Amino acid sequence: MRSVRKGAPGGKVRRSEHRRQTGPAHQRLSEDLRSALEEGRFKMGEQMPTEVELAETYGVSRQTVRRAFQDLVGEGLVYRVAGRGTFPTNFSQQRHYVRSIGAIEDLQAFAGTEMELLQRIELIPEEEAALRLELPTKVVAALALRRFYEGAPFGLTHVYLPPELGQRLAESEALPAKGVGTVIGTLEKLMPGTVAGANQVITAVPTPAEVAPLIDGEAGEPCLRTDRTYFDTEGTPVELAISFYNSERYSYRLQMRRRTT
Amino acid sequence: MRSVRKGAPGGKVRRSEHRRQTGPAHQRLSEDLRSALEEGRFKMGEQMPTEVELAETYGVSRQTVRRAFQDLVGEGLVYRVAGRGTFPTNFSQQRHYVRSIGAIEDLQAFAGTEMELLQRIELIPEEEAALRLELPTKVVAALALRRFYEGAPFGLTHVYLPPELGQRLAESEALPAKGVGTVIGTLEKLMPGTVAGANQVITAVPTPAEVAPLIDGEAGEPCLRTDRTYFDTEGTPVELAISFYNSERYSYRLQMRRRTT
DNA sequence: AAGTGGTCTAGACCACCAT
DNA sequence: TGGTGGTCTAGACCACTTC
Structure with missing residues (x-):
């Protein structure tokens, strides 16, 4: 193994040979390839450059x-x-392809929709929510909001947080009364850890009478209910969101992919 | 780089040092660690062995x-x-934790449920299905089935396939009139490629009158409808499945995870 | 036989964290 | 300061596909 000159040290060398940008080399490479794919620079049926070819041309x-x-x-x-x-797959050709794969980023973004705060954050006793947040007490921080698309409301969400996090959110005043964004997105900036994922249950229910007028629906008519529990890297719940969606204006889309390993 | 003895050749060496089993070393290692985690052999809050430690003890x-x-x-x-x-995360402690993450394997397995063929496979003209399968013609192979849990029906599914695949499925007679398993699971064994994933749209709809009696529901009552398009590695659609689920007996669960890269 | 991706190694430097 | 994971290299052998 001798080490006379040895491999260039990771990360910093050759900084200026290819588009410098930032980050690791593998990331720059994958971004380059992603762009090329999205622009259809590789013809559909056939082969992309081999590993050896790319290694040579990129000097990695x-x-x-x-x-x-x-x-x-x-x-x-x-x-x-x-x-x-x-x-390349079929998907690589579709520009603006759905990056999601049921990924959590999409929920955080909820691109193109707006929110409106209906109920400012407050501490309330709520046994079931507390249980689902794995809290020792029955008190949770709660708030409610509506979501709009092109000016029309399509969803109502009740959000429950651990009191401590709710406190921090309230104090930060980072949550606007109206605007884009999401609670979990706002929350993450105030958290110690990071949001790692969410468990979700989707059901079809009759629109509750008190919810119907808020989402331009009729009471009793089918609507989509989602119960979503976000958790951090350690698996600790950080937010419970219960939403009702007007089924004529919203459907839940996701892409699943086989785990390839 | 001199190469006097150089690294042991990949894969075959040291075969008998640790549990041999099959497959690559990294796979054996991850299986070991998975078992250990599921058995709670690593205490919750704190640190697992470091990379260097594991490398030494496993000789990799x-x-x-x-x-x-x-x-x-x-x-x-x-x-x-x-x-x-x-x-370890919280999830690692829950034995029988949900492996899914909205992974496609779960849908293929549909653990613990049974199916019953309602309509044997046949070629029919169906423009919309053909369109969604990206077929050049309007003819598709179609079949219908019910799904049971603990003896009670909870879902009705219409399946549409490209004619060529439907032909192969019909000839194989691999699909039982009643039993466990799924169409896509059966289909995959007969396909040239492999199923890579699926796109899915979930909506809440009134139970159609013709569907209601088949899933022990009432017409007009909310039910969950899923439209699922499976595709192979190249992104070509291989199956379209439209399902109606009795909302009192079935809810859609999924786990999302942030893409960590 | 040549080429491709899959696996593996031994060694190196880095950023970051805890001390 | 020492330990940890993150990145990178140069080289090797393998199974598999294609010619």
Whole structure:
């Protein structure tokens, strides 16, 4: 192993050879490839550059190229067959393809929709919510909001938080009375950890009478109810959101992907 | 780089040092760790063995350990913090935890439920289904089935396939008139490629009158409708499944996870 | 036989965290 | 300051596909 000159140290060398940008080399590479794919620069049916080719043209090691491809495979933009090569999928051609895959980022963004605060945050006793947040007490911080798309309301959400987090949210006054964004998105900036994911249960229920007028629906008519529990990296619940959606204005879309390992 | 003895060749060496089993070393390692986590062999709050430790005790390189941890992070069993270490999440403690994450395997398994064929496979003209399967013609192969849980029906599904695949499915006679399993699971064994994922739209609708009696529901009552399009690695649609679920017996559960990269 | 992706190694430097 | 995970390298062997 001798180490006369040894591999260039990770990360910093060759900084100026290719588009510098920021971040690790594998990330720059995958971004380059992603752009190329989205712009249809690789023809549909056939093979993309091999690992060795990319390693040479980008001046990185084969492992780094593999690392970049990992991301693309995970996003469903390409698929790889040992012995044959790497190929773009159908999805890679659709510009503005759905990046989601039931990913949590989408819920946080809720692109193109607006929210309106109906009930400012306050501490209330709510046994079931407290239980589902795995709290030792029965008191939770609660708030309510409506969500609008193109000016029309389509969803009503009750949000429950651990009191401590609710306190922090209230004090920050980061949550506007009206605007874009989400509670969990706002909350994350105030949290110690990060939001790692959410468990969700989706059911079809009759629109509750008190909810119906708020989402332009009729009481008793089918509506979509989602119960969503966000948790941090350790698996501790940080938010419970119960939403009712007008079924004529909102449907739940997700993409599943086989775990490839 | 000199190469006097160089790294042991991939895959085959040291075969008998640790539990041999099958497959790559990183897979064996991750399975070991998964078991340990599910059995609660690592105490909740605190740190798991470091990469270097595991590399030594398992006689593998650090990269191989990292590869193993990648899987566990992806499954939400552990989280890692640079500079601190690797820690089990809440989920790792729950035995029989939900592996899913909105993964496609669950839909294929539909654990614990039974199916009953209502309508044997046949070729019919169905413009909309053909369109959604991206077929050049209007003819599709169609079949219908009910799904049971503990003897009671809870879902009705219409399945549409490209004619060629439907033909193969019909000829194979692999689909039982009654039993466990799914169409997509059966189909995959007969396909050239593999099922890579599915796009899904979930809506709340009034139970159609013709569907209601089949799922023990009442016409007009809210029920969950899912439109699911499975696709292969290339992104080509291979199956369209439209299902109606009795909302009192079935709710849609999924786990989302932030993409960690 | 040549080429491709899949796996693996030994060693290195870095940013970050705890001390 | 020492330990941890994150990144990177150069080289190797393998299984598999294609020619």
